[in-house]
Amino acid sequence: MAALLIVAAACSSGGDTTATTESSQQPAQSGQGGDAAPAAAPGADIPSSVRGDFPVAIPGGWDKDILANLGLTETTGAQLLYPREDFDRIVAFYDQWTADQPDDYLKTEGPDIVVFSGTESPITSITVGRDLESGGTLYTQLLVVIPEG
Numbered sequence: 001m002a003a004l005l006i007v008a009a010a011c012s013s014g015g016d017t018t019a020t021t022e023s024s025q026q027p028a029q030s031g032q033g034g035d036a037a038p039a040a041a042p043g044a045d046i047p048s049s050v051r052g053d054f055p056v057a058i059p060g061g062w063d064k065d066i067l068a069n070l071g072l073t074e075t076t077g078a079q080l081l082y083p084r085e086d087f088d089r090i091v092a093f094y095d096q097w098t099a100d101q102p103d104d105y106l107k108t109e110g111p112d113i114v115v116f117s118g119t120e121s122p123i124t125s126i127t128v129g130r131d132l133e134s135g136g137t138l139y140t141q142l143l144v145v146i147p148e149g
Helices: 002-011 084-099
Strands: 077-083 105-109 113-118 125-134 137-145
Touching: 077 084, 084 105, 084 113, 084 125, 084 137
Parallel strands: none
Antiparallel strands: 077 137, 105 113, 113 125, 125 137
16 A cells, blocks of 8 residues: 555656547546546546556556546546456556557566566656456556656
C-alpha cells in the first residue's frame, strides 16, 4: 500500500492538458458517479487517471483504474488491474510496443513480473505483475511510471 501511495503522489500532474487519441484508441468514458473524480469505464482504451498526452500506449481490457479510484486524474503514471489471465497478453503488448519505439527499452523478467525500463532520461518504467490481490480477486497489474522532467 505504501508503494501505491508513493506512486500516486509521484504521478500527480499539476498542469492542464488537452486530450488526444490515436485512431486505434477511443476516448475514456465516464465512470460511476459520486464524490470522487469520474473514472473511465473499465476496459476503455484511455483511463481517466492518465494525461491526455500520455506517452505510453495502454492496452484495453482493464478492470480497475486504481489512481482514478483514488480521485487522481491527469497523472504521469498509471496503475491498472486486468483479469488475471491477461498477464501474457499484456507482456506481449509491451514486447511489441517497446520494439516499435525509437528509444531503447530493457526487459527484465521474473516468474511473476516483467519490467520494461527505458534507457533515455527521464526513465520510463512499465511493470506487469501477476497475481495482485484486490478485494479477494487476483489480477494482473500494470504499473507505468513516467517521471516528470
